[in-house]
Each structure stands twice: as C-alpha cells, then as structure tokens.
Amino acid sequence: MEQFKFLWKYIKRHGVQYILGIAVLFGVDYLNLFIPQLTGMVTDGLTSRTMDMAGIMDCVWKILGIGALLALGRFGWRFFLFGAARHIQYEIRNDMFKRLEDMSVEYFNENKTGDLMSRFLNDLNSVRMAIGPAVISAFDASVMAVLVIGQMMIYVDVKLTLLAIIPLSVILVGTFFYDKAMRKRYRESQEALSDLTEKVQESISGVRVIKAFVRERAEMKSFAKSSANAMDKNLSVVKLQAVVMPLLEVIIGASSLLTLLYGGYLALTGEITLGRFVAFNQYIGMLVWPMIAAGDAANMISQGMASAKRVQEVIEAKKDIFDREDVQDVDKVNGEIEFKNLTFTHKGQSEPTLRDINLNVPAGTTLALIGRTGNGKSTLANLLLHLYNTEDGMIFVDGKDINSIPLKTLRENIAYVPQDNFLFSDSLKNNISFGVVDGTMEEVVEATKAACIHDNIMEFPEEYETVVGERGVTLSGGQKQRSSIARALMKDAPILILDDSLSAVDTDTEEQILRNLKENRKGKTTIIIAHRISTIQGADIIMVLEDGEAAEIGNHQSLMELDGIYKSMYDKQQLEAQQSGKEERD
Ligand SMILES: Nc1ncnc2c1ncn2[C@@H]1O[C@H](COP(=O)(O)OP(=O)(O)O)[C@@H](O)[C@H]1O
Ligand SMILES: [Mg+2]
Numbered sequence: 001m002e003q004f005k006f007l008w009k010y011i012k013r014h015g016v017q018y019i020l021g022i023a024v025l026f027g028v029d030y031l032n033l034f035i036p037q038l039t040g041m042v043t044d045g046l047t048s049r050t051m052d053m054a055g056i057m058d059c060v061w062k063i064l065g066i067g068a069l070l071a072l073g074r075f076g077w078r079f080f081l082f083g084a085a086r087h088i089q090y091e092i093r094n095d096m097f098k099r100l101e102d103m104s105v106e107y108f109n110e111n112k113t114g115d116l117m118s119r120f121l122n123d124l125n126s127v128r129m130a131i132g133p134a135v136i137s138a139f140d141a142s143v144m145a146v147l148v149i150g151q152m153m154i155y156v157d158v159k160l161t162l163l164a165i166i167p168l169s170v171i172l173v174g175t176f177f178y179d180k181a182m183r184k185r186y187r188e189s190q191e192a193l194s195d196l197t198e199k200v201q202e203s204i205s206g207v208r209v210i211k212a213f214v215r216e217r218a219e220m221k222s223f224a225k226s227s228a229n230a231m232d233k234n235l236s237v238v239k240l241q242a243v244v245m246p247l248l249e250v251i252i253g254a255s256s257l258l259t260l261l262y263g264g265y266l267a268l269t270g271e272i273t274l275g276r277f278v279a280f281n282q283y284i285g286m287l288v289w290p291m292i293a294a295g296d297a298a299n300m301i302s303q304g305m306a307s308a309k310r311v312q313e314v315i316e317a318k319k320d321i322f323d324r325e326d327v328q329d330v331d332k333v334n335g336e337i338e339f340k341n342l343t344f345t346h347k348g349q350s351e352p353t354l355r356d357i358n359l360n361v362p363a364g365t366t367l368a369l370i371g372r373t374g375n376g377k378s379t380l381a382n383l384l385l386h387l388y389n390t391e392d393g394m395i396f397v398d399g400k401d402i403n404s405i406p407l408k409t410l411r412e413n414i415a416y417v418p419q420d421n422f423l424f425s426d427s428l429k430n431n432i433s434f435g436v437v438d439g440t441m442e443e444v445v446e447a448t449k450a451a452c453i454h455d456n457i458m459e460f461p462e463e464y465e466t467v468v469g470e471r472g473v474t475l476s477g478g479q480k481q482r483s484s485i486a487r488a489l490m491k492d493a494p495i496l497i498l499d500d501s502l503s504a505v506d507t508d509t510e511e512q513i514l515r516n517l518k519e520n521r522k523g524k525t526t527i528i529i530a531h532r533i534s535t536i537q538g539a540d541i542i543m544v545l546e547d548g549e550a551a552e553i554g555n556h557q558s559l560m561e562l563d564g565i566y567k568s569m570y571d572k573q574q575l576e577a578q579q580s581g582k583e584e585r586d
Helices: 002-013 014-030 034-047 053-102 103-109 113-131 133-156 158-205 209-211 216-268 276-315 376-384 405-411 428-432 441-450 454-459 477-491 506-519 556-562 565-580
Strands: 337-344 355-359 366-370 395-397 412-418 495-499 523-530 540-544 549-554
Touching: 002 014, 002 113, 002 276, 014 034, 014 053, 014 133, 034 133, 034 276, 034 477, 053 133, 053 209, 053 276, 053 540, 103 355, 103 376, 113 216, 113 276, 133 158, 133 276, 158 216, 158 540, 209 216, 216 276, 276 565, 337 376, 337 412, 355 376, 366 376, 376 495, 376 523, 405 412, 412 477, 428 477, 441 454, 441 477, 441 506, 477 495, 477 506, 495 540, 523 556, 540 565, 549 556, 549 565, 556 565
Parallel strands: 366 523, 366 540, 412 495, 495 523
Antiparallel strands: 337 355, 337 395, 540 549
C-alpha cells in the first residue's frame, strides 16, 4: 500500500490527536455498557421487590452521571479525530498546490484542468473521510461490537447471543454492498450535476453565439436532456434508499422477534432474570449501529485509498524544469541574447517547431519576430523564459547558458506580455503591479501612461480599483493587451518580450505605445513579436520565421532590398491598408 505510506507521513504528525481521540472513543464505548446493566438492575430489583425508591434514585443518578461523561467524551473524540482529519486535509491541499505551482507548462498541457480540480475537491474529500470518519467508525464499531457481544455473553446468555448475532451479521454484509452500490449511484448523480452546471455555464458565456446562430431551441433541448439525466440519477439514489431502508427495519425486527421468543423462553424457565432479558434487548439495539458503521467504514477506506493515490500522483509529480546543481546566480543581467543552432521539438510533435536558429541580439537592442501563425514565434519566447527545456549550448543570456542560470533570476529579469494576455479577477491596480513587490501608485500610473491605458482606466467607475475578469468588468481585447503591457513595463526588466501584444490596438495608439517604448526601453533589450510590419519596422533586428527556420534576418531596409518574404508581406499589407482605410479595431 503505497498510498498508506504516503498518508502515514501526515497522520504521524497528528499522532497525539489520534491516540487521544481513540482512547476517548474507547472510554465512551466502555461507559456505554453500564447503562443497560443499570436498567437491568432496576428491573430485577423491582420484580423481586428488593429495591426501594432510594435504590432507584441511586441508579438514575449513576445513569445521569454516565450520560454526562458520554456527552463530554463524544465531544472529545469528535474534536480530536475530526480536527486531525481536517488539518491533514489542509496540509495535503497546500502541498498539492505548492507542487502545481512548481510544475512546468507542459504538465498542464498533459493534465486537464477538470481532472486536477477533481483531485483537489472530490479526492481530497474522500481522503479526509478515510482518515477521519472512517477511522472513528471502524474503531467504534469493532470496539463496540466486541464489548457488547462480550457483555451479552457474560452478563446474559451465550446461546441467546449467538442467535441474535446471525441477523445482525446480515446487516454487516448487506451494508457493505449497499454502500458500494449507493456510492456508485451517488457519484453518477454528482457527475450528472456537474455536467449540468457546465452546460448552464457554457450557455451563459456563449449566449451571443447562441443568439446569433438562432440556436436557443436546440440549446433548450440539449439542456432538458442533461436535466432529465440528472433527475434520473438522483432518483436512482432515492430508489435504492427506499428499498433498503425498510429492509433493514425488517431484519432488525426479525432479530428482536427471535430474541424475544428465545429470550422469553429463557426468562420463563428461569435461566435468566427478567432484568437481564431487558438488558439483552438494549444490547441488541446497541449492536445495529456498529454493523452498519463497519460496512460503511470499509467502503470509505477503500475509496479513500483510491483517492489518496490520485492525490499522491500530484504531490509526487516529477518536476521537469528545475535548477540544476551547477546553476550560478548572476548579479546583474545586461540583456544580451544569443541563440546558437537552436532546434526545438514540442512534446508529442514529430517535426521540430524551431530549426537551427542562429542569432545574436546585443544588449539594448530591439529584436522583432515576424511570421505566419504557427511558425514558432511564441515558442521561441517561451524557450527564452525556460518554460520548456532546451539542450545545453543553445540559448545564452549575457553569454551564459540559460540552463546554468537559476530560473528565478532568469524570469525576474524578463518582463513578458503573453499572447493570451491573461488578467486575474482582481483590481486593475493589483493586476498591473502583479510582478512588483511593494509597487507604488506612481509606478503603476507611469506604466499605464506608457501603455496608453491610463485614460481608459480613469473613465472606469472605480478607476484603478475596478475589478476585471469574471468577477468584474469585461475589458475589450485592446484594453486587455494594453493592461498586460503596463504590467510588464512596471517590472522594468532588462529584457521585455511582447508576444503579439499590439494586434488589437488601433494603429494610432500603437504608434504612441511604440514611441513610449523607445523612450522607456532605452538601453534595454526588447523583443517584439507581431504580424503587422508597421509594428516592427523600427526594430534594430528583424527575424522572419518561416516553417520554424530563420528565413530572413536584417533590418527593415536590408530586408526590403532583399525582396523576399518580408518584402512580399510588406507589399500585401500596404495594399490591404489602402483598400480598407485605417483600421479602427479598438
Ligand atoms: N505546448 C505545445 N505542445 C505541442 N505543440 C505546440 C505547443 N505549443 C505550440 N505548439 C505547436 O508549435 C507550433 C508553433 O506554435 P507557436 O510557437 O505558438 O507559433 P506562433 O506563435 O508563431 O503562432 C505550432 O504548430 C503549434 O501547434
Ligand atoms: Mg504565437
């Protein structure tokens, strides 16, 4: 049991809590036994007329005392054992998240978000059930069963006890299978429900497309189908419950009838006293719950172990991008970049995405990457950020192989505007100062002014405190891009990468941003990835990527003279611009 070893590490840390909890549980079970004995004593005292009112009161006080201790004890074990399980869940959850933060982007390509989420929610919950409630049930059930059965045999009668146990063991086995079936149905109903949730969510976020294509009826039909499915799955849970619950009562009834018959006979023949007969019936009642709990616990534990494995897979996932032992920290990065025979193939791809790229970018210059979609521009940016592994000797920053630079140092020195310019569901201020600890408002405004988004932000109702994304206002594509640029500019790193970050910005604003960049980035290295020649024609070095190869390298003038891909792109874009006039997309 690999998972058990894994869980044991966490359980060990809460050993004291577990020991205390189980000890209290044991005490409670033991104390429990005295109540039937006391009621039995009263019955016997009354029938033989040897007990007076004082004797009854004595027993009542004892029962009350035991009751109070039981209440205290039950609080105690809940406190210790549920507390420990919740703490362990919290610790495992944090460890899971920590490992996820350390994993490379490749890991997230391979592992679906939904699956990871379900490991965080469902599996972690199953684990908690197995190390909390199931432990309690298992201990409680076995201790209770052993004690109660022992007491029944010693205090009452062995044969009567054996007779009573037979129907109860049916409950034990029955519960195990019932629970299994129930969990399966329950899981299916949960899945149906999450399906339904997803459907509603998609219909809401896709409402524009649905309306534009007049698909409301079809959506309604497909929703009704999902909804009916969820109802069926829920009903199947209820149906099973409806069949089994009365059945359980039949078994319990049969069992008490049997003991009534034989026990009555024993009492009549005087083999047992009436008091013991009464106590016996109470003991039977006390055995029903442990039988159910034992079957329950067995299932919870088996499910918990399966879930623990899935949790363990996340926590023990092998890191594929990490600092090698020979990394050497760098004091200051100047920003010179060099690619030497850089060839790179994405995982799962048969052909290299980038082929034999050779280029030197002196510190303080601007490099432009241009080329059709899918030619490896974003990949090149990601490689520089060491988001994927490359062989030694292919990428250098300030003459040092990036594999020998600590990841933290490398990435701290690169400001990056990703192509999908993701913003968090947070205020604009927090989004823009994301990469800078203790950034001041002046710095934020300086960055937003350079990215030409300041005026827009001031028009929002709450200005810089406006929350964007899912929980707030929706920004236009261009506003998002400019906010992401501001976030990167605020970092003020020696190297800046803009991955297709001006595509949704109108040409006038683009020109303004480019002018600001020229001012802002003086003496620092900037990499601009773009489709439009207008965006990059001022760059010191322009590299045209074609099928993953550096097809043309030069500056605007030399590439125009070359009369190759660059020139034909230029001509085409000139023509388009003339035809459509100035594009105003923002
Ligand atoms: N994580 C990935 N795994 C596999 N293939 C990828 C991955 N990312 C990009 N690619 C592939 O690599 C090629 C280059 O993609 P990309 O660098 O995004 O191009 P560009 O930015 O020039 O549009 C494409 O064919 C794309 O499908
Ligand atoms: Mg790209």
